[in-house]
Amino acid sequence: MNKFIFNSFYQYLIDSYPALQEKHDADAPAWPEALLEHKQQAFALFKSQGFPSTKQEDWKYTNLAVPLQQIFHFPAQVTNADLKPALASATIKDADAYRIVLLNGKWQRPLSDPLPDGVHFLDGADALHHYYAEEYFASLADPTGISLVALNTAFVPAFNLLHIQKSTDRPLHIVHIYTSQEAAFLPERLLLVVEEGVRTQWIDSFHQLTSAPVFINYVAEQFLKEQVTMDVFLLNQLLPSAVLFHHSETYLHSQSTYHHLNFSFPGAGFIRNNINARLQGSSSEANLWGLYVGGDQQLVDNHTIVDHQVPNCNSNEWYKGILQDKSTGVFNGKIFVEKGAQKTNAFQKNNTILLSREATVHAKPQLEIFADDVKCSHGSTVGQMNEEALFYLRTRGLSELTARQLLIEAFAYDILSKVQHQAVANHVMQLLRRHLHVESNMLTNV
Amino acid sequence: MLQIKNLQASVNGEPILKGVDLEVKAGEIHAIMGPNGSGKSTLASVLAGNELYEVTGGEVWFEGKNLLEMPPEIRAREGLFMAFQYPVEIPGVSNINFLKTALTEIRAHRGLPPLSAREFMQRLKEKQELVEFNASLVNRSLNEGFSGGEKKRNEILQLAMLEPRLAILDETDSGLDIDALRIVANGVNKLRSKDNAFIIITHYQRLLQYIIPDFVHVLYDGRIIKSGTKELAYELEEKGYDWIKESVQASLS
Helix, strand or coil: CCCEECCHHHHHHHHHHHHHHHCCCCCCCCCCHHHHHHHHHHHHHHHHHCEECCCCHHHCCCCCCCHHHCCCECCCCCCCCCCHHHHHHHCCCCCCCEEEEEECCEECHHHCCCCCCCEEEECHHHHHCCHHHHHHCCCCCHHHCCHHHHHHHHHCCCCEEEEECCCCCCCEEEEEEECCCCCEEEEEEEEEEECCCCEEEEEEEEEECCCCCEEEEEEEEEEECCCCEEEEEEEECCCCCEEEEEEEEEEECCCCEEEEEEEECCCCCEEEEEEEEEECCCCCEEEEEEEEEECCCCEEEEEEEEEECCCCCEEEEEEEEEECCCCEEEEEEEEEECCCCCCEEEEEEEEEEECCCCCEEEEEEEEEECCCCEEEEEEEEEECCCHHHHHHHHCCCCCHHHHHHHHHHHHHHHHHCCCCCHHHHHHHHHHHHHHCCHHHHHHHCC | CEEEEEEEEEECCEEEEEEEEEEECCCCEEEEECCCCCCHHHHHHHHHCCCCEEEEEEEEEECCEEHHHCCHHHHHHHCEEEECCCCCCEEEEEHHHHHHHHHHHHHHHCCCCCCCHHHHHHHHHHHHHHCCCCCCCCCCEECCCCCHHHHHHHHHHHHHHHCCCEEEEECCCCCCCHHHHHHHHHHHHHHCCCCCEEEEEECCCHHHHCCCCCEEEEEECCEEEEEECHHHHHHHHHHCCHHHHHHHHHHHC
């Protein structure tokens, strides 16, 4: 078997490319010459590599051939979608966030909130011609050589640019809504630049209006300048018909701190997240926390990279999984400590509980250390419900169902407690409760 | 209140209880003593409903109902409580939340409405004072980071909060220093009434200096081989278990 997949969807994309480069309008503006070069290189890479097959180590348990066996077309213009209900359900009670609403990756200004002073969101030609575009676009994600990133760069009609110059008093909330009447390919891109000394929090939530299949290819390049503190709360609330490839690369300048909290729930049929942090300035810190709740036939794959390139940086990573029904989880956590990155502290943990006999997890911590004066650790566990604790709770009058729910919530608590925003934490807890199928999984285990 | 008739149980196919008979009436305190491995903790676990133990014979009636047919939570709601020898630490489950849920479930079973948050906290405060357990439980996970003594005292606090009809204390004295032992015993003495009953399982007599039992039973090789009053406990402390074992063996041969 080949390491690459060249299927009919691949052929459709390759055939569509030339015409897309000719046709321009407000949604697909002409790209400046300097950026166009990235697009062409990316297209060449995707053309030669296609989609990754399970013969590639990073895709061993995540078989794209199945969800991508159909053709996802470039979608028709969405004109009449009523986004208000979706926006209402995406809105986090009491978070009082500044919402930026995107439909299939395109900014919906009338539905979005006015942004505070010092926060700028740009799209279309405005983003393409921003002074940061040439400096930063494709400078972080594309060098990874990943063909699905190249697919994004080659085909995304334009990117969004979020520029944060001042600290925010309330969180920002990027509400990604997707919809289509037929199987659609939806590439989306974000360039984020956070200026020196800024403290900010933002919510990044993904939603779907219709049940037509969508292949969402989302790439974010994020640059944190000196002394930035940024929390990102990623909430995946897509539907079973969604295939999501999500790749975020974050570059940390010195003394900046990045907290990334990644929550996914039963829903999206196929999730692949690449969450990468590059510690490139001294005394910077990356914390990657994740909670994946799997259900039904779902596949949820989290690949993370923490890349220590300079001395005196810290990283902490803790991913926990709760897998129900026939769901499959994949966790791969890479820590690189590059030559010369002395005095590195890098810790990683991954724990999964399987609540059903038919759930599966593939967990792989991976440390590559090329410096000698470092503290690094990793640990990975896979287990089931703690029967002793369950019995204890039942002897106090709690029903088996209540006791199981309480123990699952307790398992999730380690990650939930990292959410440094009460309203967001409450919202995530509600989503967790809504998505636990404790009763049906209890029965399958009898 | 409780009738145990010819109770037999095994673990992993190995018989541990070989025919236990015991009757406990309201207002009584029974002590069950015996050497290691005699089946004391098995008896407590079987009564609490631990499914790792297989009941192979006999019957247990609690307030006129067949106890062995009930899952553990129904036993608890009917008024049975077991204080564990090794209470489990459950990180992430808040003490307060857990106690509130337990109390709500038990009250619902008795047809009582849940306590308001205020009433609950008031009651918790009273019971904490009663059992002299003043560790802050707010914002702490169940038994997490508790010392051995604190865990045992938390068991007694739960007992006080849940107001069971029958409480089984499984080696609650093990691992306690003399001060903690006295505090635990004081708690039990304050909680005892003419309507409830206690079964105190212990290896040593020292707890029984503080909680005076009405009856003392010696469990040996899965059977109660001798019953008496509190004086039996003193005798055991003085002579050890060997004289009883010998007298049993003598009577068998």
